[in-house]
Amino acid sequence: MKTRQFLTGMVAVAVIAATSAFVGPVKKAPATFKVDTQKSVLNWNGKKVTGEHSGAVKLENGAFTVDGGKITGGTFSFDMNSITCTDLTDPGYNAKFIGHMKSEDFFNTAKFPTSTFKITKVTPKGANVYDITGNMTIKGITNAVTFPATVKMNGNTIEANGKATLDRTKYDIRYGSKSFFENIGDKAIYDDFTVEMKLVASK
Numbered sequence: 162m163k164t165r166q167f168l169t170g171m172v173a174v175a176v177i178a179a180t181s182a183f184v185g186p187v188k189k190a191p192a193t194f195k196v197d198t199q200k201s202v203l204n205w206n207g208k209k210v211t212g213e214h215s216g217a218v219k220l221e222n223g224a225f226t227v228d229g230g231k232i233t234g235g236t237f238s239f240d241m242n243s244i245t246c247t248d249l250t251d252p253g254y255n256a257k258f259i260g261h262m263k264s265e266d267f268f269n270t271a272k273f274p275t276s277t278f279k280i281t282k283v284t285p286k287g288a289n290v291y292d293i294t295g296n297m298t299i300k301g302i303t304n305a306v307t308f309p310a311t312v313k314m315n316g317n318t319i320e321a322n323g324k325a326t327l328d329r330t331k332y333d334i335r336y337g338s339k340s341f342f343e344n345i346g347d348k349a350i351y352d353d354f355t356v357e358m359k360l361v362a363s364k
Contacts, residue, residue: 189229194319194362196223196237201361203239207329207354209337210347214258219243221275225319225362232291232312232319235280237360241270266336273300278358281305289313293323299332310358317364324357 198220206215223237244262249255263270282294286309294307310323330352335341337350 191226191228191233192364194225194227194317194364196220196225196360196362198222200359202359204357204359205244205354206357207350209350213248214246215248216244216246218245218276220360223360223362225280225321225360227314227319227364230314232280232283232314232321234283235295237278237358239276239278240274241268241276242274244268244270267334269300276300297325297327299327300334302332304331319360319362321360321362322358324355326353326355328352329354 308325
């Protein structure tokens with residue numbers, strides 16, 4: 162009887178060991194790091210023949226996906242109705258400028274109140290430096306974009322800083338563009354503008 166019990170126990174141990182070896186270690190599910198909208202921001206800068214303007218747009222919500230200690234994805238939404246201009250000090254002129262930016266000539270925020278960015282690929286380039294590839298959607302139009310970023314992970318916190326150059330005409334923003342209006346002289350606004358994102362997130 163004891164011999165039979167011993168053999169049965171040995172068989173059970175062998176089965177468990179074999180099963181464990183076959184299944185392998187349990188893989189942890191990807192972690193989500195939610196963005197702090199109070200500490201995160203998108204800054205913009207646009208240039209024209211006679212000067213330039215800059216300002217900010219508030220982050221509405223967003224999160225990074227982290228798998229195996231590495232960022233593998235993320236989705237972020239920006240409130241286009243929060244757009245500001247930081248270089249125009251005259252209140253009346255500033256308000257007129259922002260009104261124009263929200264109009265159909267530019268971002269048409271009444272119809273498209275939100276812009277989004279979705280990470281599709283993260284390529285390591287060096288210590289804390291990555292190429293971020295993703296889909297930028299403005300005015301309901303999506304284009305792929307790649308830009309360099311610095312990403313620092315410290316425990317349960319992520320801080321990412323990146324700067325991308327976008328062609329506004331690819332998002333149907335053609336106002337003042339020499340690409341579509343030839344004889345506008347010094348009233349021309351350059352097609353390229355920059356967006357600089359600072360994203361702070363925690364697990």
